[in-house]
Amino acid sequence: MQDYLSSAKDQQASIYIEGLEFNPNTRVLSCGEQIIDLEPRSIELLELFLTSVGQPLAAEHIIESVWQSNFISKNVLTNRISTLRSVLQKYLPDSDATKILVTYPRKGYFLNPSSISFTADSPDTTAGDAAIESPTSKKGFSTNSVNSWLVVVSLVLLINTAIMGYMLWQPSTRASEVERDQRLIPKVELLLNRLDAIGDNSRKYRKVVKALLLQQQIEYAYTDLANQDAPSYFLDPIDSSPFFPGAKNMRTSDYLLNIQLKDQEVDKRLVAKISLIYPNSGKLAFGGVYSIDVNNISSSVMEINRKLANYFALPAPLSPEWSVDNTEVSELLSGKTITFDDIKLNTMTSTLIARQLALFETDQKKLIAFTNLVQTRFKLLPDELKLWVGTIHFKLRDLQTAKELLTNTSGNSTIENALVYMMVSHIAYKQGNMDKFRLNYMESLVALLRVVPSEDLFARLSKPESKSTCLQPWKSLKLSVKEPLIIKQWENLMLNYCTAVGQQFSKDNKKPFKINNLNIN
Incomplete structure (x- = not known):
C-alpha cells in the first residue's frame, strides 16, 4: 500500500493516473489542458483511493470515510464507482477503466499501482530530468554521500546473502504476484x-x-x-x-x-x-x-x-x-432425520445441513447441538455457512449471536439480500436500536429492486409506511418451497416485523418537527 496523496502534498507534486493529472493541492483532475469536472464526492472518493494505492478498501470503510455515515446504501457507492470509472474511460479510451479502478471480489475497491505514477513533471519527462522521490523513498539520502568502502562492503554482503535469501524470497514474491493478479480481475x-x-x-x-x-x-x-x-x-x-x-x-x-x-x-x-x-x-x-x-x-x-x-x-x-460422495449428499438432501454422529463435517456437508435445519427443523435442542458442533469444527466459519448458522440463531431467537453472524463489525448486513436486511432490522428493533432498525429496513427495500419490478416498488414507496405497505412487495415473491411449516414460520416473522414497522413509523410521523425554537406539528 502506498499513500501517494500525502507524499504528493508534502512535495508539491502531481499524481498521474495513466494520462490524467491530479493536483492534490488544488484537487483538480485534468487531461492535458482540459480540466475534468468532478463532483466533490467523486473527488473525495478518488483521494481516498490515492491514500491506499494497491490496497483493497472495503465498501463499509469507504462509506464511513467519504460520506462519514453508516446510513448510506452500498448501491450509492456502487453508482459513484461506476461514475468515476466512466470518467476514466472517457478520457482514457485506450485503457480499461475496470483495470485502473479495480473491484477485488468480496474485498472492496482499489487503484491499480501500475496505473499510478508520482512525479513533479509530466509522464513524458526525459530520463535526464530531475525526478521527485517516490512515496517509499527516504528524504535527504544522496548517493554522493556514500563512501566507496561502504559500497564495496554492501556488495559483498549482498552476494553472500543472495543465495540464502532467494528460496525464501521467491515463494513470497510469487504469492504476492498471485494475490495482486487476483485483485485485477473483475468479477x-x-x-x-x-x-x-x-x-x-x-x-x-x-x-x-x-x-x-x-x-x-x-x-x-x-x-x-x-x-x-x-x-x-x-x-x-x-x-x-x-x-x-x-x-x-x-x-x-x-x-x-x-x-x-x-x-x-x-x-x-x-x-x-x-x-x-x-x-x-x-x-x-x-x-x-x-x-x-x-x-x-x-x-x-x-x-x-x-x-x-x-x-x-x-x-x-x-x-x-x-470431498463428498453422491450417497452422502443424497442422504442430506432427502429430508430424512439427520444424525450428526454419522456425518463427516466439512464445508459442503455443514452448509447442506445448516440449510436443511434452518428451513425444516423445529427441535431447538437439535438446532443448538448443530451450532455448537459447527462452531467447534471450524475456527473461522466460511461465509455461506456463517449466514445459515446466523439464520438458525435467529430462528432460535438468540438475537445477539444472530447479529454477530449476519453483520460485519459496523453492524451492517454482510450480504445485500432483502431478507437478511430484514432480519438484521428486526434484531435492531428488538434491541432498541432504532437507527439501525430504520437503516436496514430501507436497505431491504433497495435490495428488493433485484426481485420486484421497479414500478411496483416505486408505487409502494409513494404510500405512507404501514404494516400493509411493508408486506406488499413480499407477497409477490415466488417460492420453490411448498411445505406449510416453512411458509408459516416466515409469514409469522413478516407479520410481526411489518407490524413493528407500522407502529414505529406511525410514532415517527406523530413527532413534532423542530427548527431552532419553532415547533411545527
Whole structure:
C-alpha cells in the first residue's frame, strides 16, 4: 500500500493516473489542458483511493470515510464507482477503466499501482530530468554521500546473502504476484437458473448436481452469485424442482445458466448441455455438452465450472478442499432425520445441513447441538455457512449471536439480500436500536429492486409506511418451497416485523418537527 496523496502534498507534486493529472493541492483532475469536472464526492472518493494505492478498501470503510455515515446504501457507492470509472474511460479510451479502478471480489475497491505514477513533471519527462522521490523513498539520502568502502562492503554482503535469501524470497514474491493478479480481475455476476432432467437417472441425481454446482460457485471468488441476492434464496431448499434456490425471483444478472441433464442409453453417465444466456436479449453467450460421471459428480461439475471460467477469461477454479460422495449428499438432501454422529463435517456437508435445519427443523435442542458442533469444527466459519448458522440463531431467537453472524463489525448486513436486511432490522428493533432498525429496513427495500419490478416498488414507496405497505412487495415473491411449516414460520416473522414497522413509523410521523425554537406539528 502506498499513500501517494500525502507524499504528493508534502512535495508539491502531481499524481498521474495513466494520462490524467491530479493536483492534490488544488484537487483538480485534468487531461492535458482540459480540466475534468468532478463532483466533490467523486473527488473525495478518488483521494481516498490515492491514500491506499494497491490496497483493497472495503465498501463499509469507504462509506464511513467519504460520506462519514453508516446510513448510506452500498448501491450509492456502487453508482459513484461506476461514475468515476466512466470518467476514466472517457478520457482514457485506450485503457480499461475496470483495470485502473479495480473491484477485488468480496474485498472492496482499489487503484491499480501500475496505473499510478508520482512525479513533479509530466509522464513524458526525459530520463535526464530531475525526478521527485517516490512515496517509499527516504528524504535527504544522496548517493554522493556514500563512501566507496561502504559500497564495496554492501556488495559483498549482498552476494553472500543472495543465495540464502532467494528460496525464501521467491515463494513470497510469487504469492504476492498471485494475490495482486487476483485483485485485477473483475468479477462476473452469474445466476444459476434451472436444471432440467430428462430420464430416470438424471432425475435421480438432479439434486446432487444442483447442490455441488451451487457450492462450487459459492466458493469461487471471481463470480458474484446472483442467487444469493434473492430473498427466496434463504427460503428455498435444494429440491427436485428445476430451479436453483433464489432463481425464480431474480430479475437482474450479467448472465444466467441453464442446464439440461439427460440419460445416456449406453451407460450410466449423464449428458449435461449447458447454455449461458444474456438475460436482456435471451441470446446464447456460450454453450457446451459435457459428460457427468455418476460415480464422481463433483469432479464432473468442477470441469463445467472450469469451462465457464475459461469463457469469462477468469482463473481456473481450484478443486475444493472438501470431498463428498453422491450417497452422502443424497442422504442430506432427502429430508430424512439427520444424525450428526454419522456425518463427516466439512464445508459442503455443514452448509447442506445448516440449510436443511434452518428451513425444516423445529427441535431447538437439535438446532443448538448443530451450532455448537459447527462452531467447534471450524475456527473461522466460511461465509455461506456463517449466514445459515446466523439464520438458525435467529430462528432460535438468540438475537445477539444472530447479529454477530449476519453483520460485519459496523453492524451492517454482510450480504445485500432483502431478507437478511430484514432480519438484521428486526434484531435492531428488538434491541432498541432504532437507527439501525430504520437503516436496514430501507436497505431491504433497495435490495428488493433485484426481485420486484421497479414500478411496483416505486408505487409502494409513494404510500405512507404501514404494516400493509411493508408486506406488499413480499407477497409477490415466488417460492420453490411448498411445505406449510416453512411458509408459516416466515409469514409469522413478516407479520410481526411489518407490524413493528407500522407502529414505529406511525410514532415517527406523530413527532413534532423542530427548527431552532419553532415547533411545527
